[in-house]
Amino acid sequence: xxxxxxxxxxxxxxxxxxxxxxxxxxxxxxxxxxxxxxxxxxxxxxxxxxxxxxxxxxxxxxxxxxxxxxxxxxxxxxxxxxxxxxxxxxxxxxxxxxxxxxxxxxxxxxxxxxxxxxxxxxxxxxxxxxxxxxxxxxxxxxxxxxxxxxxxxxxxxxxxxxxxxxxxxxxxxxxxxxxxxxxxxxxxxxxxxxxxxxxxxxxxxxxxxxxxxxxxxxxxxxxxxxxxxxxxxxxxxxx
Amino acid sequence: xxxxxxxxxxxxxxxxxxxxxxxxxxxxxxxxxxxxxxxxxxxxxxxxxxxxxxxxxxxxxxxxxxxxxxxxxxxxxxxxxxxxxxxxxxxxxxxxxxxxxxxxxxxxxxxxxxxxxxxxxxxxxxxxxxxxxxxxxxxxxxxxxxxxxxxxxxxxxxxxxxxxxxxxxxxxxxxxxxxxxxxxxxxxxxxxxxxxxxxxxxxxxxxxxxxxxxxxxxxxxxxxxxxxxxxxxxxxxxxxxxxxxxxxxxxxxxxxxxxxxxxxxxxxxxxxxxxxxxxxxxxxxxxxxxxxxxx
Numbered sequence: 188x189x190x191x192x193x194x195x196x197x198x199x200x201x202x203x204x205x206x207x208x209x210x211x212x213x214x215x216x217x218x219x220x221x222x223x224x225x226x227x228x229x230x231x232x233x234x235x236x237x238x239x240x241x242x243x244x245x246x247x248x249x250x251x252x253x254x255x256x257x258x259x260x261x262x263x264x265x266x267x268x269x270x271x272x273x274x275x276x277x278x279x280x281x282x283x284x285x286x287x288x289x290x291x292x293x294x295x296x297x298x299x300x301x302x303x304x305x306x307x308x309x310x311x312x313x314x315x316x317x318x319x320x321x322x323x324x325x326x327x328x329x330x331x332x333x334x335x336x337x338x339x340x341x342x343x344x345x346x347x348x349x350x351x352x353x354x355x356x357x358x359x360x361x362x363x364x365x366x367x368x369x370x371x372x373x374x375x376x377x378x379x380x381x382x383x384x385x386x387x388x389x390x391x392x393x394x395x396x397x398x399x400x401x402x403x404x405x406x407x408x409x410x411x412x413x414x415x416x417x418x419x420x421x422x423x424x425x426x
Numbered sequence: 427x428x429x430x431x432x433x434x435x436x437x438x439x440x441x442x443x444x445x446x447x448x449x450x451x452x453x454x455x456x457x458x459x460x461x462x463x464x465x466x467x468x469x470x471x472x473x474x475x476x477x478x479x480x481x482x483x484x485x486x487x488x489x490x491x492x493x494x495x496x497x498x499x500x501x502x503x504x505x506x507x508x509x510x511x512x513x514x515x516x517x518x519x520x521x522x523x524x525x526x527x528x529x530x531x532x533x534x535x536x537x538x539x540x541x542x543x544x545x546x547x548x549x550x551x552x553x554x555x556x557x558x559x560x561x562x563x564x565x566x567x568x569x570x571x572x573x574x575x576x577x578x579x580x581x582x583x584x585x586x587x588x589x590x591x592x593x594x595x596x597x598x599x600x601x602x603x604x605x606x607x608x609x610x611x612x613x614x615x616x617x618x619x620x621x622x623x624x625x626x627x628x629x630x631x632x633x634x635x636x637x638x639x640x641x642x643x644x645x646x647x648x649x650x651x652x653x654x655x656x657x658x659x660x661x662x663x664x665x666x667x668x669x670x671x672x673x674x675x676x677x678x679x680x681x682x683x684x685x686x687x688x689x690x691x692x693x694x695x696x697x698x699x700x701x702x703x704x705x706x707x708x709x710x711x712x713x714x715x716x717x718x719x720x721x
Binding site for chain 2 (some may be wrong): 246294
């Protein structure tokens with residue numbers, strides 16, 4: 188990695204509160220993600236993991252607190268300026284567009300910085316997508332749609348990925364491929380904030396974990412302390 | 427004289443041509459409505475007024491500034507488009523978060539205001555706009571006599587419709603537009619300036635209406651009521667084609683124009699009704715419209 192201060196977090200979230208209408212969904216979330224790190228948010232359904240990602244992106248406008256990325260305050264930016272700071276978002280529902288072909292889906296997100304993959308490189312990494320480049324986006328299988336959702340962000344040259352449950356509802360063999368893909372991205376220096384229910388999947392690729400409960404981060408620990416936290420995780424995750 | 431079903435061929439072709447001309451305007455206007463509805467989710471009741479505005483700007487350019495038809499063909503869509511941009515920025519953009527009914531009420535009110543202003547200054551009688559000299563006269567096609575200007579209207583509207591369709595289906599800007607129609611939030615989160623896209627889309631829809639207006643000026647009388655006469659049929663076209671469907675709007679526009687023309691030959695009393703009868707049948711059989719996606 189080049190230039191900027193490596194001791195500062197790339198993404199810093201401070202006392203983040205968010206509301207859906209009148210519903211208070213986040214109650215003061217604090218978390219840091221360092222450059223090149225892969226950090227996973229764990230927690231049961233409905234504790235605010237997805238909401239945290241959406242509030243960081245600015246997809247939820249009713250929010251207070253601080254979100255800084257690369258030292259820049261994201262709270263003041265309009266939604267369409269956030270990606271240009273270098274953050275890419277892969278939503279839980281994948282967000283593949285039915286009225287666009289695979290090709291069009293792939294090149295939809297504007298390039299925000301140099302260093303992204305070219306379409307050729309992406310097709311090398313995802314040969315399935317190349318074969319089906321002229322198909323309607325939503326005609327792809329669930330696994331292919333997830334690949335496409337990640338692939339299109341890789342083109343944009345972002346420094347950081349916000350990934351919401353990339354393995355949800357996918358067959359084990361596809362889950363493994365996504366695991367390999369994330370490992371590759373990590374090697375290339377990509378910073379990743381991952382929301383994941385599949386704890387064993389997350390354990391393979393994450394450097395650190397944050398555990399969320401009731402709209403807050405209740406604990407954070409590195410992957411090395413995972414076994415020490417097993418009881419706590421079982422209790423909070425109910426697995 | 428050749429007859430088909432007891433109708434002279436000349437009369438049949440003549441009415442089909444009239445139908446095709448009307449269909450050309452239906453197609454251009456419903457196209458703009460469909461584009462606007464698709465992305466902005468606003469039923470643009472001001473569309474007829476924008477069409478009338480286009481015809482009047484052309485008329486006023488000619489009468490007061492001596493600017494003729496051909497330059498007006500460029501100036502009018504630009505002017506009406508800019509007016510649309512201003513309307514979207516000043517008013518419509520504030521209504522997106524509210525119930526869609528507010529957008530409908532606002533554009534309906536806007537239409538009344540624009541028409542009211544023109545009625546105040548020009549009354550309700552029509553003003554003639556001469557056919558440009560290059561397109562005066564007609565051509566004998568052997569089986570019928572085709573006024574040149576009417577042929578030009580059909581060709582121009584086809585160019586406009588196909589051009590707009592290509593813009594939306596085949597370009598990068600068009601892919602932004604289609605994606606934002608499906609999920610505007612996500613497209614904006616990817617870094618596309620969706621608010622600007624909305625403004626430009628309303629501007630494009632308005633410009634299309636203005637262009638239809640100036641094309642219509644030499645065919646129909648330029649009058650403050652010309653928009654409201656047409657807009658009801660155009661809404662029927664959009665419903666039959668499928669709300670928000672671009673291709674549906676174009677194809678249905680021409681089809682219903684022709685259907686009207688045919689009805690004038692075979693059963694003239696029903697010619698004003700036929701569009702709405704077709705609409706009722708389509709709504710019964712395919713509520714999403716001929717080209718609409720179900721659900």
